[in-house]
Amino acid sequence: MGEPAEKNLSGKVGLYSASNIVVANMIGAGIFTTSGLLMSGLNNPVLLIFLWITGGIIALCGAVSYAILGAAMPRAGGEYVFLSRLYHPVLGFLSGWVSFIVGFSAPIAASAIGFSEYFYRAFPEFPGTGKILAILVIILFTAIHLRGLQFGTRIQNALTLLKVLLIILLILTGLLLGKGDLHHFTHGTAVDWSYGGLKTMGLSLMWIMFAYSGWNASTYIGSEIIHPARNIPRSLLFGTGTVLILYVLLNFVFVYAIPPNDMKGVISIGGLAIRNLFGSTMEIAFSLLIAFALFSSLSAFIILGPRVYYAMATDGYFFKFVTKIHPRFRVPSGAIALQAAMAMIMVLSGTFDQILTYMGFSLGIFPLLAVAGVFKLKKMQLSGFPVRGLPVMLIIYLLFGVIMLVLSFLERPAESSVAIITVISGIPVYLLFSRNLNHRTG
Numbered sequence: 001m002g003e004p005a006e007k008n009l010s011g012k013v014g015l016y017s018a019s020n021i022v023v024a025n026m027i028g029a030g031i032f033t034t035s036g037l038l039m040s041g042l043n044n045p046v047l048l049i050f051l052w053i054t055g056g057i058i059a060l061c062g063a064v065s066y067a068i069l070g071a072a073m074p075r076a077g078g079e080y081v082f083l084s085r086l087y088h089p090v091l092g093f094l095s096g097w098v099s100f101i102v103g104f105s106a107p108i109a110a111s112a113i114g115f116s117e118y119f120y121r122a123f124p125e126f127p128g129t130g131k132i133l134a135i136l137v138i139i140l141f142t143a144i145h146l147r148g149l150q151f152g153t154r155i156q157n158a159l160t161l162l163k164v165l166l167i168i169l170l171i172l173t174g175l176l177l178g179k180g181d182l183h184h185f186t187h188g189t190a191v192d193w194s195y196g197g198l199k200t201m202g203l204s205l206m207w208i209m210f211a212y213s214g215w216n217a218s219t220y221i222g223s224e225i226i227h228p229a230r231n232i233p234r235s236l237l238f239g240t241g242t243v244l245i246l247y248v249l250l251n252f253v254f255v256y257a258i259p260p261n262d263m264k265g266v267i268s269i270g271g272l273a274i275r276n277l278f279g280s281t282m283e284i285a286f287s288l289l290i291a292f293a294l295f296s297s298l299s300a301f302i303i304l305g306p307r308v309y310y311a312m313a314t315d316g317y318f319f320k321f322v323t324k325i326h327p328r329f330r331v332p333s334g335a336i337a338l339q340a341a342m343a344m345i346m347v348l349s350g351t352f353d354q355i356l357t358y359m360g361f362s363l364g365i366f367p368l369l370a371v372a373g374v375f376k377l378k379k380m381q382l383s384g385f386p387v388r389g390l391p392v393m394l395i396i397y398l399l400f401g402v403i404m405l406v407l408s409f410l411e412r413p414a415e416s417s418v419a420i421i422t423v424i425s426g427i428p429v430y431l432l433f434s435r436n437l438n439h440r441t442g
Helices: 015-026 029-033 035-042 045-072 079-086 089-122 130-145 149-177 182-186 195-212 217-224 228-257 269-278 280-314 333-349 352-363 365-376 390-411 413-441
Strands: none
Touching: 015 149, 015 217, 015 228, 015 280, 029 035, 029 089, 029 195, 029 228, 029 269, 029 280, 035 045, 035 195, 035 269, 035 352, 045 182, 045 195, 045 217, 045 228, 045 365, 045 390, 079 089, 079 365, 089 130, 089 269, 089 280, 089 333, 089 352, 089 365, 089 413, 130 280, 130 333, 149 228, 149 269, 149 280, 182 228, 195 228, 195 352, 195 390, 217 228, 228 269, 269 280, 280 333, 352 365, 352 390, 352 413, 365 390, 390 413
16 A cells, blocks of 8 residues: 555544534434334344344444554555555555445445335325335435535534434433333344354344444544544544443333334334324324434435545546546546446345345445454554453454344345445456556556
8 A cells, every 4th residue: 555545534523523524424224113023023022123223232242453554554444544554555455445335335225225214104004116226326325415515514414413312302301201112122023043043033133233323423524533542532422332322222112112022023113112102292293203314324424435436446446437527616526426336226226125235245244354453453563542350342343243243144144145245246356457557656
């Protein structure tokens, strides 16, 4: 790797803002859409809550690992930097390749589908279909962010604030004023520890980890954080810990509001919870609020993703047209348009749970390699962030990560195989770009 492209960036992001970036990236479509799908397989509300706690602990262990990596290599780029330096540039490229196809485009599709589910819960008579509405939403926000970063971030900040306040409001009002029933926690079947049951738990935990994805967000802007060796670790731990608490409480509200059998298969789980707690009128209002809150995640991915592809393209490792800058608004318009097209293909190509599985499996691979790379830091004479009990945390993350991938593959071999093919397809692309780059510089 040559000189870092971000060397001219100034450190302007403090601990509070860096922590907010982590929180904003973590809280997305996953928490508002997956619990009903999870209950279909688990059929046990206590196990559901336990797996959400487990997922949060795994995310915290990952955050500790990335805190060490971020302190040792405080540069923008996250896994792209870590894997390129710890192993080989091809692994860094493949992580960026997966980010292009899966890491940003698939969550945009998931957020858009989540929006359409909540919107049609509020207005079931609205014409059209969920997929058409999801595509229109992607086009709308792509157009917004083509008008410049300043305009787009103003909308993004307002949507993020709405999202966090909505979750806090839903938790407090649901537990204090809602008409729920604690006996819902005693419903359902016993935990199934058979081979089939374990496969279901593995897939469920992978879907939960999608909801927790973003725990590594501040490492992507490492060089722009003030005192990065200190504030990157703190932002990761504070942000991830905050989201863990919110997620567990929110799922407690869902179970408190909805009998397990009624939860099964419901994507717009928040809307159903509000209807049971407060009635149909409030359901319409909250479903709309949740629908528009999902815009925050969709908008964030449309902002972040194209910058990654643009950086790869300017380094010579991506398609040249992706380097195109809008002459008036000075945004990477080629990258933004390409990402929008990929997200719309995702919307049309599968169901919500298929997208979740494909996305979760793909995004679970490279963090494992990055976390394993912590063991190489001392050998490479890179300083890290000292943490007590570090080996145990690394082993927890690696062990659960591998188990999730194996069980998910066994449960959903088709979607998991497509994810593996996506990763492998990046190798000839890397070789092509690398050869062209060497030819130009040779």
